[in-house]
Amino acid sequence: MSMNIHPTAIIEDGAQLHESVTVGPYSIIESGAVIGEGCRIESCVRIFGATRMGAHNRVCHGVTLGSEPQDLTFTPDKARPLVIGDRNHFKENVNISCGIKSEEGSRIGHDNYWMAFSHAGHDCIVGDRNVFANTATLAGHVEVEDGVFLSGQVAVHQFCRIGSYAMVAGVTGVAQDVPPFALADGHRARMLGLNLVGLKRNGFNQEQRNRIKAVYRLVLRSGLRLAEALVRAEREYPGPETDHIVQFIQSSRRGLISFG
Known part of the structure; x- marks a missing residue:
């Protein structure tokens, strides 16, 4: 195999890595994890066994994927998958939980950009081409459609949905659904108008x-x-x-x- 795995990395028996995968120093990939073609796993990354990852994803320093949900009812036997598509970019210290409540688990689509310290809780469903700025946070069961931009320190309440091509301004708490194409802002998010810049882009x-x-x-x-x-x-x-x-x-x- 032509995998480039740093000697300090730990790849448990039962982990499945495509031969083109690279793994940096001090990273851990647990048994059961599946890592697809061309993925780049950098330093001090922890990929838990419930994670299924597609092709050409980049996982930067300190990221944890498929970790135990922050749910007081969780026990290991309840763990459900974290399924990740292709060409996602996870910046430093991003955390994505595995599923717990639904058989499908947590699902991430393609071409999403997760900036430092952003987080998605258990059983979230995220579509394609979304941007999550620094410390943007999704509670459990949140659904994000496509082309969404969540600014820094946005916090989305559990079970809320963010419609396609919406933008939420920084330091906004989202307690209800944000409809498609909208621009939202406020201590509790309110709709100010349309996300015209995002629509044009x-x-x-x-x-x-x-x-x-x-x-x-x-x-x-x-x-x-x-x-x-x-x-x-x-x-x-x-x-x-x-x-x-x-x-x-x-x-x-x-x-x-x-x-x-």
């Missing part, structure tokens, strides 16, 4: 941005009952962005953050 054209704006104006500022506003939004502003917003709101369990 992700290729949303003027027509799409206008549609999103019109839907939220109708839903949040028309004075209509929510159910009626959603029906009118689908009828008056048809398109995939509208469908996404309507589906997200209708499926919310914790309610949405306030507007303004």
